[in-house]
Amino acid sequence: xxxxxxxxxxxxxxxxxxxxxxxxxxxxxxxxxxxxxxxxxxxxxxxxxxxxxxxxxxxxxxxxxxxxxxxxxxxxxxxxxxxxxxxxxxxxxxxxxxxxxxxxxxxxxxxxxxxxxxxxxxxxxxxxxxxxxxxxxxxxxxxxxxxxxxxx
Amino acid sequence: xxxxxxxxxxxxxxxxxxxxxxxxxxxxxxxxxxxxxxxxxxxxxxxxxxxxxxxxxxxxxxxxxxxxxxxxxxxxxxxxxxxxxxxxxxxxxxxxxxxxxxxxxxxxxxxxxxxxxxxxxxxxxxxxxxxxxxxxxxxxxxxxxxxxxxxx
Numbered sequence: 001x002x003x004x005x006x007x008x009x010x011x012x013x014x015x016x017x018x019x020x021x022x023x024x025x026x027x028x029x030x031x032x033x034x035x036x037x038x039x040x041x042x043x044x045x046x047x048x049x050x051x052x053x054x055x056x057x058x059x060x061x062x063x064x065x066x067x068x069x070x071x072x073x074x075x076x077x078x079x080x081x082x083x084x085x086x087x088x089x090x091x092x093x094x095x096x097x098x099x100x101x102x103x104x105x106x107x108x109x110x111x112x113x114x115x116x117x118x119x120x121x122x123x124x125x126x127x128x129x130x131x132x133x134x135x136x137x138x139x140x141x142x143x144x145x146x147x148x149x150x151x152x
Numbered sequence: 153x154x155x156x157x158x159x160x161x162x163x164x165x166x167x168x169x170x171x172x173x174x175x176x177x178x179x180x181x182x183x184x185x186x187x188x189x190x191x192x193x194x195x196x197x198x199x200x201x202x203x204x205x206x207x208x209x210x211x212x213x214x215x216x217x218x219x220x221x222x223x224x225x226x227x228x229x230x231x232x233x234x235x236x237x238x239x240x241x242x243x244x245x246x247x248x249x250x251x252x253x254x255x256x257x258x259x260x261x262x263x264x265x266x267x268x269x270x271x272x273x274x275x276x277x278x279x280x281x282x283x284x285x286x287x288x289x290x291x292x293x294x295x296x297x298x299x300x301x302x303x304x
Contacts, residue, residue, distance in 0.1 A: 063300035072300035089285045095293050122274035129281040133241045136288045141247050143295040148215035148224035150302035 001026045020124045027113040039098040046086035046094050048108045055104030061096045087111035153178045172276045179265040191250040198238035198246050200260045207256030213248045239263035
């Protein structure tokens with residue numbers, strides 16, 4: 001587990017109350033990964049939601065299906081942002097891979113345990129889902145800009 | 153207002169109970185727009201969430217900022233799907249425009265009224281936000297595929 005105070009510093013978690021932060025801190029672990037680590041893999045079960053504390057992460061998409069693998073850069077994650085958002089969105093499968101471009105320090109939240117907490121607390125569920133939707137919309141905006149530029 | 157039964161037929165609303173469907177039906181209107189109508193405009197306040205009943209809608213993005221206007225196709229909406237998802241996601245501003253490629257029939261839900269309902273009912277708020285997050289993730293997946301193809 002980690003300190004609830006660590007979570008409280010980040011916008012993604014600031015709307016939560018003390019009990020909610022404590023409950024999430026209990027199912028979270030701090031980890032350090034070396035540069036180049038594939039942190040999550042496209043098309044695998046989304047078992048964790050991850051908050052990036054330090055470093056930089058690239059989101060990479062294979063292009064969909066064999067014979068079409070392009071490994072396109074489709075986004076990047078800065079400290080304070082989350083990745084692995086599919087851990088909270090059905091069908092709970094990662095839609096891209098994430099790779100550490102430098103050494104990273106992260107907080108990994110157990111996805112199944114977090115979903116169980118949300119089942120018990122509708123306010124927590126709403127607060128987290130609202131933040132997840134914001135994070136996904138931000139990525140959609142970024143990807144749209146890149147797509148428009150690629151087609152220009 | 154519309155009939156709650158109309159909403160119940162669509163996956164986006166099926167997880168809601170009778171009272172929740174009734175409340176949303178009361179703040180919804182059915183509309184028909186001719187082919188070519190710009191249904192929502194990028195960078196304007198997201199005042200409505202819209203369920204497409206009949207027809208076909210293109211999502212178009214200007215490319216971001218003056219001098220870079222490319223009007224790229226960044227998605228499309230099929231009957232049974234929603235657009236205007238930004239009506240439920242801060243900062244409540246549309247991130248793309250939507251255009252009717254044929255005559256369309258839609259249900260428009262008042263965004264401010266819907267957010268007020270969600271403030272009063274955390275379970276409704278969670279259910280809708282979960283469905284919104286799913287819809288946005290689907291669009292992100294589509295946009296990633298297009299981006300990877302454009303860069304291949």
